[in-house]
Amino acid sequence: SARPVTITITGAGGQIGYALLFRIASGAILGPDVPVRLNLLEIPQGLRAAEGAALELQDAAFPLLRQVEVYDDATKAFSGANLALLVGARPRTAGMERGDLLAANGGIFGPQGAAINAGAADDVRVVVVGNPANTNALIAASHAPDVPAGRFTALTRLDHNRALGQLAATLGSTVGSLRDVTIWGNHSATQFPDVSHATIDGESVPNLLSARLGGADAAREWLVDSFIPRVAKRGAEIIEVRGSSSVASAASAAIDHMRDWVQGTQHGWTSAAVVSDGSYGVPEGLVSSFPVESVEGEWRIVQGLDLSAFAEHRIAASVGELAEERDAVRELGLI
Numbered sequence: 001s002a003r004p005v006t007i008t009i010t011g012a013g014g015q016i017g018y019a020l021l022f023r024i025a026s027g028a029i030l031g032p033d034v035p036v037r038l039n040l041l042e043i044p045q046g047l048r049a050a051e052g053a054a055l056e057l058q059d060a061a062f063p064l065l066r067q068v069e070v071y072d073d074a075t076k077a078f079s080g081a082n083l084a085l086l087v088g089a090r091p092r093t094a095g096m097e098r099g100d101l102l103a104a105n106g107g108i109f110g111p112q113g114a115a116i117n118a119g120a121a122d123d124v125r126v127v128v129v130g131n132p133a134n135t136n137a138l139i140a141a142s143h144a145p146d147v148p149a150g151r152f153t154a155l156t157r158l159d160h161n162r163a164l165g166q167l168a169a170t171l172g173s174t175v176g177s178l179r180d181v182t183i184w185g186n187h188s189a190t191q192f193p194d195v196s197h198a199t200i201d202g203e204s205v206p207n208l209l210s211a212r213l214g215g216a217d218a219a220r221e222w223l224v225d226s227f228i229p230r231v232a233k234r235g236a237e238i239i240e241v242r243g244s245s246s247v248a249s250a251a252s253a254a255i256d257h258m259r260d261w262v263q264g265t266q267h268g269w270t271s272a273a274v275v276s277d278g279s280y281g282v283p284e285g286l287v288s289s290f291p292v293e294s295v296e297g298e299w300r301i302v303q304g305l306d307l308s309a310f311a312e313h314r315i316a317a318s319v320g321e322l323a324e325e326r327d328a329v330r331e332l333g334l335i
């Protein structure tokens with residue numbers, strides 16, 4: 001039988017952690033044949049919540065779950081980790097400047113990157129969920145010089161999935177029939193959800209939108225005035241309706257990201273924030289969202305896509321924000 005895979009989850013006592021743990025233990029990332037060991041990392045004030053979740057994991061009697069450990073020490077928690085989901089982060093609070101937020105998170109993600117460098121398994125793969133996710137991933141990667149840069153990623157799959165949901169609802173299709181939607185840039189309000197290459201059963205989504213909405217101008221207007229802002233600001237919409245932030249959908253997207261990374265993408269591409277190799281003019285080293293396929297356990301940026309002037313402009317704006325965040329953390333000495 002397969003060897004157990006060790007998965008480290010930070011912020012495991014929080015809300016997203018609670019929504020993640022039970023699905024991971026049921027096999028949602030690695031499939032029904034691979035046993036898992038869970039290492040839960042928390043800060044001292046989150047430890048009891050993580051310990052409580054560990055008790056519940058025991059009570060759920062998942063056949064694949066071989067071990068659960070709870071730590072407040074990053075070095076121990078990342079020791080031997082094959083997969084790491086970095087969920088715990090310092091949230092922005094009222095009156096907090098961006099520099100304060102980046103500094104607080106640098107104090108979390110720098111040491112975690114160093115702990116991954118020191119003790120994670122050779123095949124470690126990391127996804128950062130905690131915000132500002134792209135720049136937190138950059139900080140972690142910069143503290144892990146012995147780990148290939150391609151092993152550090154940030155989550156934009158929730159934005160991607162939100163885009164699929166909106167398109168399916170508008171076009172009366174299923175999310176499973178949609179192919180080749182892209183989120184570009186930062187996991188922030190500047191992100192660019194791009195449907196220009198998307199298809200449903202081989203038909204172009206822009207053409208289907210024109211047919212549905214009464215012409216190309218109406219389709220363009222819908223994309224710019226409704227679709228793009230709605231996807232980018234969906235988090236605020238969820239908070240307003242639900243009374244608290246998105247949790248289960250964020251956890252589900254993190255699982256989709258890891259499952260596709262480990263098991264491969266099957267039908268066209270998806271979106272993930274990966275360390276740029278300079279593709280599409282995104283400066284090398286920035287952790288930016290791209291169209292990606294997972295092949296043999298590695299994310300590969302889909303090459304050679306034609307971009308309209310509109311798309312180039314939107315991508316440049318979001319990438320510009322990432323460059324500013326990188327410059328800010330550099331100035332703070334965090335990378």
Ligand code: NDP
Nearest residue numbers: 010011013014015016041042046088089091130131246250
């Ligand atoms: P959540 O579990 O709800 O969220 C955790 C992180 O995920 C936040 O940074 C949040 O960003 C981010 N996130 C990313 N995408 C989304 C999305 N679409 N919707 C909502 N959140 C998203 O927060 P909790 O406060 O419940 O839990 C955080 C836990 O992390 C706490 O238990 C805390 O103790 C722990 N923690 C652990 C650390 C560690 O292990 N070293 C370090 C710091 C904290 P945003 O703030 O923008 O909503």
